[in-house]
Amino acid sequence: MQNIEDIHNFLKTEFVEHLKGLDRDDQRGLIDAFLVKQEEKLDPNTYFHEMNLLSTVTSLFMAGTETTSSTIRWALSYMIQYPDIQKRVHEEIDRVIGMSQPRIDHRKNMPYTNAVIHETQRFANIVPLNLPRETTSDLTFQGYHLPKGTYIVPLLESVLYDKTQFERPELFYPEHFLDAQGAFVKKAAFIPFSAGRRSCPGETLAKMELFLFFTSLMQKFTFHAAPGVKNFNVKPSVGLTIAPVAPKMCCVLRSY
Numbered sequence: 102m103q104n105i106e107d108i109h110n111f112l113k114t115e116f117v118e119h120l121k122g123l124d125r126d127d128q129r130g131l132i133d134a135f136l137v138k139q140e141e142k143l144d145p146n147t148y149f150h151e152m153n154l155l156s157t158v159t160s161l162f163m164a165g166t167e168t169t170s171s172t173i174r175w176a177l178s179y180m181i182q183y184p185d186i187q188k189r190v191h192e193e194i195d196r197v198i199g200m201s202q203p204r205i206d207h208r209k210n211m212p213y214t215n216a217v218i219h220e221t222q223r224f225a226n227i228v229p230l231n232l233p234r235e236t237t238s239d240l241t242f243q244g245y246h247l248p249k250g251t252y253i254v255p256l257l258e259s260v261l262y263d264k265t266q267f268e269r270p271e272l273f274y275p276e277h278f279l280d281a282q283g284a285f286v287k288k289a290a291f292i293p294f295s296a297g298r299r300s301c302p303g304e305t306l307a308k309m310e311l312f313l314f315f316t317s318l319m320q321k322f323t324f325h326a327a328p329g330v331k332n333f334n335v336k337p338s339v340g341l342t343i344a345p346v347a348p349k350m351c352c353v354l355r356s357y
């Protein structure tokens with residue numbers, strides 16, 4: 102799909118299809134739940150009208166696809182740049198998951214892979230400017246007076262790269278999330294999904310997707326730079342989210 106108009110047209114056709122099969126006692130998901138509310142028309146000022154359904158579903162698509170896919174591409178690029186780390190992830194997958202289908206409950210027994218995914222999110226910092234906010238009243242923050250209506254750009258990088266929180270912030274270093282015994286350690290400064298009331302509502306879903314997609318790919322493939330690529334050097338693209346612009350890579354089927 103090329104642009105927002107294409108997405109909206111696609112979604113409008115979807116809504117018509119959902120309406121045809123709508124059963125208020127057996128709702129299939131968000132769109133059905135919304136359409137049921139819309140049909141009730143209890144309140145003339147209801148938020149449950151088509152424009153809001155379009156915005157909600159479009160936001161979920163836009164905020165929920167590019168973010169996770171870019172993070173996976175960063176993770177695979179780091180695996181190529183750091184083959185020793187890739188080897189350790191492979192070893193852990195082979196030991197804990199083996200040939201089975203990766204499941205989310207494998208994660209608690211895979212501290213190294215979990216640390217690699219966390220470090221990917223910290224290091225890649227894919228939403229560097231967060232989302233802009235505006236103060237709703239006058240306030241004083243750390244000695245600075247911010248009048249009502251001040252435009253705020255909360256830089257996540259200042260936390261994700263804070264050297265008081267991360268030992269080697271300028272390096273890709275999964276040990277940031279491991280203790281001396283190799284157990285996974287949570288860090289309060291790990292905030293790629295931002296913090297507070299308006300932090301990313303897709304955080305739990307995203308974390309599940311990242312674990313399942315990354316382990317599934319790593320279970321089947323080894324990642325290398327494509328033949329002829331001497332220095333596999335990944336550059337960040339410029340945009341609202343930072344995607345990796347990587348040289349060509351090869352995925353080679355692993356043999357067991």
Ligand code: HEM
Nearest residue numbers: 164165168169172228232293294295299300301302303307
């Ligand atoms: C690696 C994956 C993801 C990252 C790093 C990420 C990061 C973020 C960040 C930093 C924000 C701004 C929060 C703030 O303003 O304080 C945000 C907002 C949002 N995210 Fe995510 N996100 C990810 C995946 C997802 C997924 C999978 C979904 C849904 C399916 C999603 C839905 C949203 C929505 C709807 C908002 C706007 C929330 C609001 O304004 O209240 N995100 N995300």
